[in-house]
Amino acid sequence: MSSFQQMIIDLQQFWADYGCVILQPYDMEVGAGTSSPATLLRALGPAVWNTAYVQPSRRPNDGRYGENPNRLQQYYQFQTFIKPAPVDSQELYLRSLEAIGLDITQHDIRFVEDDWENPSLGAAGLGWEVWCDGMEITQYTYFQQVGGIECEVVPVEITYGLERIAMFLQGVNNCFDINWNGKTGDEKFSYKDVSFRQEVEFSKYNFELASGELLLRHFKDFEQECARLLRNGVVLPAYEQCLKANHYFNLLNARGLISTMERAGYISRVRAMAKSCCEAFLGGY
C-alpha cells in the first residue's frame, strides 16, 4: 500500500527521471496547479519547458467542515506540465500510474472527453478526464489558449487528483482515513491528523466569517494594483494580484454573496487581468 507522501515522492521521481524540473508549490492561494505561473505563463511563447510539482489547491466553496468524506476546501494536486506535449504522453501517464502502484491491467481506465476551460484565466484546451473504474482521477489537457492567446507550442498538462488516487490505492472510502506517512499504530499520521482542523476552521471562515465588505474592497484594490504594476512593466507581481483577486472572488462566491449572473461579471474582470498579464509576459520575449 502506497502512503500519501510516498505517492507524491514516486510521482516526483517518475517525472524527474523523465527530465522535468521538480518545483515546490507556488506560495499563494490558488484554485489549481494551472494557476501557478510555472504553468500558466510558461505555456506562452516558444520556449520548451517541463515541470512537475505538488500544488495545494483552494476551493473555498468545497469546504464541508470536515464532515464530508470526499470534499475538502484545500486539497492537493500533482501537476505535470510538458511543453511541447510528447507523442507518447498517454503512455507516459499510464506508466506513471503504475509507478505509484496502480495495476492498470486490473482497472477500467478511460479517457472521457472533457474540454477543460478556466474562464477566469482565459485558458482553454482539449483533452479528457481520466476515469478509473468510474472515478475521475486526472485531468488531461492539451492547452490551446492561455489568457485568450493561442499557444504557439502546444503543451500537455496532466493534473492528478492525489486524494482520489490515494483513496483508491489504499481502499478507503473517506479521504480523512488516507494514511499520510505510511506508518501504523502510534506512528501513523492520517489525512485527518494533518488536515482536519484546517478544514473545520477554514470552512467556518469561507462560509460564515469572511467579511464580504472587505473582500469586495480588496478585490477592487487588487484589480487596480494589477493594472498599476503592469504599467510599470513588472508582470509576475501583477499576475500575483490577479491570483489574489481570483481567490477573493472564490471566497465571495463561497460566502454566497454573488448570484449566478454576477459571477459571470467577476469572472470577466479576473480574465481581463489575466489577459493583460499574459500579453505583457509575451511582450518580454
Place this chain on the structure above:
Amino acid sequence: MKQTFFFEIYSEEIPARMQKFVIPHAKEIIEPLISNIEHGDVSVFCAPHRLCVCVADVEEFTQSSLVQKRGPRVDAPAAAIDGFLRANGIARENLVEVNGYFFTNITSLAVAFADTIPEIVKSFICAVSWPKSMHWTISAHDDVTGVTQLRCSRSWVRPVRSLLCMLGEKCIPCRVDDWGIRAKNVTYVASTSGANVEKQPVAVNSLEHYLEILAANFVIVDYEARQRAVVSACQEALNGKGVELVPDKALLDEITGLVDYPFVVVGKIEDEFMHLPADVLQTSMRVHQKYFVTRRIGDQTGSIAPYFVAISNRPQNEITLRGFENVLRARLSDALFFYNEDLKAPLEDNLSKLDNIIFHEKLGSLGQKVKRLRRLVPDLDRSAMLCKLDLVSNMVNEFNELQGTMGAHYASVQGESQDVVRAIAGHYKGHGDSLPDGGAALAIADKLDTLVGFLSVGIKPTSSKDPYALRRAALGIIRISINCLQLDLDAMVLAAIAGYSEIISVNPDDVYQSVKTFIYERLAVYLKDQESFRYDVVQSVLDFAFSTDSSLNIKDIYVRVCAVQHYLESDGGDFMQLFTRINGLIRDVTATDVDDRLFEDPTEAQAYAELNSFPEDSFACTNERGYVEFMQNVSKLRPAFDHMLDAVQVNCENLAVRKNRQALLVRVLLLYRAISNFSKIEIC
C-alpha cells in the same frame, strides 16, 4: 482487378459525441474524391482511437474523361490561336466556337488509381471539419539541413499518431507532412484485452485481416455494430433481475463512443439512497457517472430500480465492480446529506438569504428580483415567491443543473399546489427544446426582468460574448410566446421597467425600445435559423413590425411569417406580380382621396369598384388563415388593375389625373402594408 481501398487515421481518444457525427460527414467527403473511379460500397468505421474509410471494389485505373478546354477569343490575334493549337497538339478543325470563344475537347487519360491515393487521403484530411478540433506540436526533421524544428500541426480532433493506408494487400505510403507522419501497413491495439495500456503495433495485410485483428483484440470498429453490442450486453447482464434499462439514446450514443468493446458491470444502489428524488439519482448516474438507470420491466411511473449498469473497457472483476459502486455511493452520500439538510426547514425560511445574494452589482439582489417578479405576475404570487429559493439549497449549490427541479420537489414535499410546483419547475425553461408545463407567465416574467435590467444599464451581448445569457433569455421569451402563452408583452415590459425604479433611473421609452429591438433581432435569427423560414420573408415581416408603431407581439409576427411564406409558396404569383407592378410606379405611399370624377377610362372605375368591394372585415384577422385570406382577397384585385394599367398611363401629363391615379394605386399598396413590407421579398 478490383481491390479494396482503405485507410485508418489512428489518434488519441476521439470524443464520443463526435464519432457519431463524423461517420456521415466522412462519407460525404470521400464520395466526390473518388467520383472518377469505378467503385463499390463506401463504409466509414469509427471507434475511440480510429476513423477508418473503406471503399470496396475499386478499379485499377481511373476513368478517362472528356474535358472541354477554353481557348482564346474568336477575334484573338492569329498568333494566340496558333499557340493554343500547338500547346494542345490539335488542328484548326478541332476547334468549336461557343459564345465568342474557341473550345476544344481534350481527353484526360486514365491513371493508376494507386497513384491518386496520396492526394485523396490528403484532400480527405483537409476537408474533415470536426465540431471542435485542436493543434499539437510536431517536431519536423529536415533531411537536408539535419535540423529538427517544432511546428504546429494541421488540426484534428485529437493528436494523430499513425496512418494506415492500403490498396488491396499493398501499403500506399502517402505522407502527411502537416502531421509529420507517413502511412504504413500498421495499426495499433491494446496489448491486453480491453485494458487501456500500451498499444502494440500490428502489421496489416488487407481489410479482412485488419478487421480480424481488431475483432480478436476486442475492438468493434463499426459504430452501429458496437451500439447493438452495448444494448445486448446490457440486456444479457440484466437477465433474471426483473429490471430493464430506462431508454436513454443520448447516453447510449455516448457509451458507444467511449469503449472499443462493451464489457458490462451491473451494480447495486443501496437502499438508503433510494429515497432520494428520482431526478437526483438520475443526474448522479447518467450525467456524472454515465451509468444506465434501470426500472422494473414495463414500469412507466418514472421510479427507478436499485441497479445501475456501467460499461467498462475491461471484463468485470471484483475490483472494477467495487470501484464503480464506491464512486456512486460517494456521490449519493453527498446528495443524501444535502437533501436531508434542505428538508429540515420550509423553503420560505430562506427568503431573507436571497437579499444577500447580488443579482448584479448595478441591479440589486436576488431578493429584490423576487419582489419584482411577484409584482409582475400577481396571479402567480406564491410561485414567484418560492421560485428562486432552491438557489440557496444545499442540493442546487452542489448540482446546479437541478435548479428549478429541486425547488419544485421541495415545494411538492411541503404541500404546495400542483400549479405552484409546475410553475417553479418550468420557470427556467424556454430555450433548447424545453418549454414550461404551466406557469408560463412566470417563465416569461423572469426572463423579461433580466433582459430589462441589463439593457437598462447598457449591458448587451457582443458578437462573441454573452456572459449573462441575454440571448438565451430572449429566445425563451420568444419560444414561450409562440408555443405556450400569449400575454400583453408591452404591458409586462413597461411593468418590468417600472419594477427597477427604486434601483436605477432610466427613460422608460428608451428602455422599451431597446428591449423591443433586442427581442425582434433575436426573433429574426430564431425564425431563420431554428424554424428555417425564408430570409426575405422574415425581413419583410420584421421590417413591417419595426416601421409601424405596433406593440411588441411575438406571436403575431410568427403568424404573419407563417402566412406570408405559406401563401407565397402556394399561390402567391398574382399577389406579388400586382405588388411589383404597382410598387414600381409609386414613390410616396401617403393616402389621399380618390375622386371618381377624374376617371378618364372605364377600367379606372372598374378597378376602383373592385377596391371598394374589398371585404372590410378581413382587416380584423389575427390568425394564419385570416392573413392568407386577406392576401387572397388582395390578389383578386389583379385583373382589374392590370386592365387599368394596360389601358392608361399613370404618370400622364394632366397633374390632377395623375395624382388621382396614384391615389388609387396607393390604396392598393396600403392593403399590402397591412400585412408586411413586401418590397423586401425577393422574386425568383
